[in-house]
Amino acid sequence: MxxxxxxxxxxxxxxxxxxKTFRDSDGLWENFAIEEVATPQAWKNNPDLVQKFYNERRLNVISANxxxxxxxxxxxxxxxxxxxxxxxxxxxxxxxxxxxxxxxxGNIRYAKSSGPDKEKKYYLIDGHELKMTDCCDDGFPLRPHVVWFGExxxxxxxxxxxxxxxxxxxxxxxxxxxxxxxxxxxxxxxxxxxxxxxxxxxxxxxxxxxxxxxxxxxxxxxxxxxxxx
Ligand SMILES: NC(=O)c1ccc[n+]([C@@H]2O[C@H](COP(=O)([O-])OP(=O)(O)OC[C@H]3O[C@@H](n4cnc5c(N)ncnc54)[C@H](O)[C@@H]3O)[C@@H](O)[C@H]2O)c1
Known part of the structure; x- marks a missing residue:
């Protein structure tokens, strides 16, 4: 047994x-404050910045072993x-x-809807880049499949x-x-x-x-x- x-x-x-870890750099994640890039409010205020941040993290993950x-x-x-x-x-x-x-x-290699049904379906991202024009089949833009602080x-x-x-x-x-x-x-x-x-x-x-x-x-x-x- x-x-x-x-x-x-x-x-x-x-x-x-x-x-890179998160706490080792004094509560900053790759020089960004968590509130700027890893909260639902960040996505509401500046989705382009959030998308770019995770695209860079995804590239880092894909290149790592x-x-x-x-x-x-x-x-x-x-x-x-x-x-x-x-x-x-x-x-x-x-x-x-x-x-x-x-x-x-969550898993950064995947995307999900930014609408209310966000846990319904996950899409494997081809490459490292998710664009704001990439939409889920419910019509909402795709966001990274990660759980943000406060979710x-x-x-x-x-x-x-x-x-x-x-x-x-x-x-x-x-x-x-x-x-x-x-x-x-x-x-x-x-x-x-x-x-x-x-x-x-x-x-x-x-x-x-x-x-x-x-x-x-x-x-x-x-x-x-x-x-x-
Ligand atoms: N690789 C990733 O996916 C990644 C990277 C950064 C942040 N995050 C996210 O941020 C949050 C951070 O919380 P957390 O507790 O996972 O990480 P954390 O950054 O809060 O803590 C990292 C811990 O790892 C230890 N550490 C540093 N180097 C190490 C090594 N070589 N071997 C073993 N331990 C080492 C540190 O002493 C510290 O205790 C998580 O929820 C995660 O989703 C994920």
Whole structure:
């Protein structure tokens, strides 16, 4: 019987693939304030800027490659029932071969309607550029398939059910400061083994049951192998 291993990942796991995190740059995302580019109000006030911002992020994601940590988590599928719950909007877990990936905050490679039925249909974007003239079949312009600050997280309940089933939870590369995603670490059953990987793990306040690996995701792989096998 295989154990259920759940990976809760954040921007830090993709840092060594060349995709910048958000908190490490003082609450700015690629020099933009979140309110300027990642809220429904930003889209209302300046959709061209928001579209351009995500087009640049998409180009960055397409040009990046999964790193050794993404690959290691994919390799673990041989030994565990692995489910990735990621806050990342990049697709590096999938490109490393992970089969079960839930994107809590969406996937930048896809677009959705900017109208009221935004969660009805997702379109794979051809290349990196989404134009304001690209429309959904409901007539509204297409926007990036990402969850902006202040929006509901449609997959939160499903993610909660996955975390509840975990025998092992690995939390990697997240500052645990974006809610409601950060609350997921509390959904585990009492017997769940919990591991936290982050270069700042020693400064992060989590329950004492967590084994902390105070390293980058890639550097942590060796220690993780010893802990898991
Ligand atoms: N790659 C992406 O998809 C991406 C990038 C930036 C922001 N975002 C979005 O912004 C939000 C940011 O929240 P968050 O908690 O995911 O990230 P965050 O930026 O708030 O925190 C990043 C965490 O990663 C750690 N870190 C930095 N380098 C690391 C490394 N090499 N290995 C392991 N950990 C490392 C930092 O110490 C920090 O704790 C998310 O909701 C996400 O959707 C996504």
């Amino acid at each position: 295989k154990y259920n291993l759940v990976i809760l990942s954040g921007a830090g796991i993709s840092a060594e693939s060349g995709i 999964p790193n050794a940590a993404h690959h290691y988590f994919s390799d673990l599928q041989e030994h565990f029932n692995v489910q990735v719950v990621t806050q990342n909007i990049d697709d590096l877990h999938e490109r490393a071969g992970s089969k079960n990936v839930l994107h809590l905050h 509901e997280v449609p997959l939160l309940e499903q993610a909660g059910r996955i975390v509840e089933q975990a025998d092992i939870l690995i939390v990697v590369g997240t500052s645990l400061s974006v809610y409601p995603a950060a609350n997921l670490i509390h959904y585990t059953k009492a017997s769940c083994r919990k591991i936290l990987i982050d270069p700042k793990a020693d400064q992060m306040s989590v329950e004492s049951v967590f084994t902390k690996i105070n390293k980058s995701a890639v550097e942590a792989v060796g220690e993780l192998k010893e802990l898991l096998f």
